[in-house]
Amino acid sequence: MTQRNWSVPETEVVQRIRDRLDAGGTDVLATIVDVDGNAYRRPGAKMLLDEGGAGVGSITAGCLEDELVKVGARVRERGRPELVTYDLMEDDDEDVWGLGVGCNGVIEVLLEPLSETYRPAVEAFSEGRDVGVLTVLDGGDSAFEQGDRAYYHPERDALRTPDGDDAADWPAGLAGPAGELAADGKADTVTVDHDGTEIEVFIDGLAAPADLVVFGTGHDVGPVTEFAAKNDFRVTVVGFRGAVDLDERFPAADRIVTTSPATVPDDLDLDDRTYAVVMTHNFVDDQLTVESLLDAGVPYVGLMGPRERFEEMREAFDETYTESQLASLYTPVGLDLGGGSPYQIAHSIVGEALAVSNGREPRHLKEREGPIHERVDVESDAPAQ
Amino acid sequence: MTQRNWSVPETEVVQRIRDRLDAGGTDVLATIVDVDGNAYRRPGAKMLLDEGGAGVGSITAGCLEDELVKVGARVRERGRPELVTYDLMEDDDEDVWGLGVGCNGVIEVLLEPLSETYRPAVEAFSEGRDVGVLTVLDGGDSAFEQGDRAYYHPERDALRTPDGDDAADWPAGLAGPAGELAADGKADTVTVDHDGTEIEVFIDGLAAPADLVVFGTGHDVGPVTEFAAKNDFRVTVVGFRGAVDLDERFPAADRIVTTSPATVPDDLDLDDRTYAVVMTHNFVDDQLTVESLLDAGVPYVGLMGPRERFEEMREAFDETYTESQLASLYTPVGLDLGGGSPYQIAHSIVGEALAVSNGREPRHLKEREGPIHERVDVESDAPAQ
Structure with a gap:
């Protein structure tokens, strides 16, 4: 049986991401980016899926995990992110029984191939620093693509690329909300105007453990x-x-x-x-x-x-x-x-x-x-x- | 290093007692029978010490465990119980440093060779029944000896010997307080008159787990x-x-x-x-x-x-x-x-x-x-x- 440790402390999820980055694994990272209604987990909840369908972390209480393993396999194969929406609102329709009726809420999940662009997040976490992880969900007509990533480091109060350079091409207006979210350890999606195009960015305030x-x-x-x-x-x-x-x-x-x-x-x-x-x-x-x-x-x-x-x-x-x-x-x-x-x-x-x-x-x-x-x-x- | 699992759930302590009874081990059971002042554990807290000095359960936060291992060895050797009193009150005396200054309270501990007389206690616990375990601490001039044991079974509202017979020679007046303590899962020492002699009996209300x-x-x-x-x-x-x-x-x-x-x-x-x-x-x-x-x-x-x-x-x-x-x-x-x-x-x-x-x-x-x-x-x- 494949090992699936869905319910683990968050610190173990981050540690596992780090281990898999070190191992150069072709894992898929799934993150709740939006919740409408009441769901078990909040935006920012993560799970990591490895090639064998094993993984750690949980996004729901079990309503979606099997489904996400399937989507994860596709993301791994194609090598690009996917944004999927699941409507888990109460429903008397017997057909959706298998999906777990009663898992309330509409959940939007970003699945992406785990890459080195995520390393600054796990490093900050391990070193006890808060960080804001910015991920483009929708680049609109701009040059941004889904999955593009930048960081907000509170100690610098500025956006940086994953390589640590100035994120000069990112909308500077993102720093404000990123600072708030990073300080509170919360996550949200913000829409900003960039050269006349609206882009949608998920900001994950990854708070270092107390x-x-x-x-x-x-x-x-x-x-x-x-x-x-x-x-x-x-x-x-x-x-x-x-x-x-x-x-x-x-x-x-x-x-x-x-x-x-x-x-x-x-x-x-x-x-x-x-x-x-x-x-x-x-x-x-x-x-x-x-x-x-x-x-x-x-x-x-x-x-x-x-x-x-x-x-x-x-x-x-x-x-x-x-x-x-x-x-x-x-x-x-x-x-x-x-x-x-x-x-x-x-x-x-x-x-x-x-x-x-x-x-x-x-x-x-x-x-x-x-x-x-x-x-x-x-x-x-x-x-x- | 000897395995000492002092801090374990109470259910594991009882399970261990059962296992050791089954194995016919020569273990020593230590029970707090009285506390004066504020101590970490209350009367009824138990630890079981095996021949090698290993054991489970805790009576203090570590102030007395080493000391009790020594007394336990003596009890095992002599094959009869001992009642020991430790004064752990705050004291500026540097000499008692090793005993753990700051472990408040005066604690009285009964150490006894674990015997089949304790089996009804673990059986009731495992079967989900409350029971009152009565142990003589001081028989005075009566025929009772320290360590003599009887049981109060709420469903019968009467005292029984460990073999299940009527405890006809035990003071019937013990049934009242034993019933109260068994119902509340609490422990206390009571003094009763028996044929003109005062005897002191520790009643351990062993509540089955919820x-x-x-x-x-x-x-x-x-x-x-x-x-x-x-x-x-x-x-x-x-x-x-x-x-x-x-x-x-x-x-x-x-x-x-x-x-x-x-x-x-x-x-x-x-x-x-x-x-x-x-x-x-x-x-x-x-x-x-x-x-x-x-x-x-x-x-x-x-x-x-x-x-x-x-x-x-x-x-x-x-x-x-x-x-x-x-x-x-x-x-x-x-x-x-x-x-x-x-x-x-x-x-x-x-x-x-x-x-x-x-x-x-x-x-x-x-x-x-x-x-x-x-x-x-x-x-x-x-x-x-």
Whole structure:
């Protein structure tokens, strides 16, 4: 049976794309570029299909994957992209049963031969940089062709070709929406005027994964690393005092750092995408680490331990930190899910980090007003250059 | 290196105990019987230590495990239980550094040679029945000895010996608190008068795992089964219309059932410990399944799909079901954590099922008033018989 790992963390999809680029495989990359109605995945969801029909990633919950394998084979053979639209709206027509009635929404998918033009995307992702991937969906009468690609690099605030040159022939007006989408990690299609012709460009804001940094090496750390990795955090385990065998003990971690509480700021890049969980079970280590994290202004510091334990720390903190700094400190760490096993505690911790990283207030979705997925709201008609 | 899987789901600990009983191993079972202050685990947390010092389960986050391996070796050698107390309260004394300063609380642990007297506990667990495991901690001047064991079976509302006979010599007053603890899945130590002597008995309410039943066979089902199993649900995947290869596709599931929407109530035991997630992505299947689940009065029905989709179903439901019946229906399914990948969606679903199964309102623990762990509140001095 062909191996099809449709449901994998996004980080694994990107890693697989990188591996296949390195291997020079003739794979096909499928990306949702538009959704009308409610679908399981949003624009930017990807799957990679290899020659044998195997692949990783998912675009629907299984409604379309078999169909896409067929189209993928054609794209591979012809060596050029295809844009296909699937209408999965509710329908009583028995004939479409096989396509999975009940997969709501109209989904537009771009399938393209995976090529070196995609390498800057996976490199940025691996290096922890956000990037906007621009792909022409419709070049109209212009010189642009479907599949043409450019990049928006936030640190340069400009468009670049896949080779890193100035993308001088690309409409400069794309930089604005690309910057917004890259910052938000969202994707959308924009229409711009180019020398009097409208061209349609899909902009995929590929956000680098957030860092989940776990301070501690107890047996309770393993489940946190496992769940965090599955939820697309880049996971770092930090051990103090020459803790050993950490690679072996925490295989789900992307990175192991051994340091001391005093040198945490030197040995770790703490920034606004650092989500920290402090669970050293040592009062002094916990306190010093929390101080370093608050000093660095990271958006989330989850501190394990009972409320009473923190009250002792709090006296020192209240003098040093403002209320708004302390707002990023979550203790007792985790969501109130009621479980007491190591995995249940880890589930509640990772769930909390996820909610904070997405700016959500944890509660039942049924109690949330409005759509589950945030709608993308960028200037869809960028100014003509 | 010796394999030590301290952090494993509770269900795996019980399974391991069963395996070791079957193998006739000379293992030692360690159980937290009392906690004073705040500790990582609660009374009833278990670990099993085999001859080589390997084992499964965790009692602390690593503060005591090495120490317990040593005591375990002694218990194995002498062939009789030991009750040990560890004071892990915050302490500035550098000398106790090695024992893990910061592991709060005073923990009392019973270590006993694993014997056939424990088999009824693992059998009840595997068969989905709650049970109260009674173990004498201190027999005083009575004929009871430390480690003596009896069981409380809720379906009989009486104490039985491990062999299944009437536990006629055990204080009948233990049945009351044992019933409460077994129903709540909590553990506590009670002191009872027995022929004029006080005896101390640890009652471990061993709750059978709750069932998480997933209706659907899409690619989005796999991550739900994985997270649910790690969180100690007994996981069933239900496929319709002769879905194939389900065992292979969902290895984390404990059970696969193939049926049709109309025969769901016949083919599944739906009761007050059934947590159901409906994600067939087929409107009619979803509706019929939700109806069966509401009819059966299960405590949690999570329905995947957008709110708009449910509004259509709701019209039919509003006529058939009362508001209180519909209160167990959660749609859109999941907690509002903001993630959109298959694993992130699964994390939000399993987190919701966990919260509902524990009667918790999902929110940050730092916003919850009172202790994180519910205190056990049973009559600690059972009436003399």
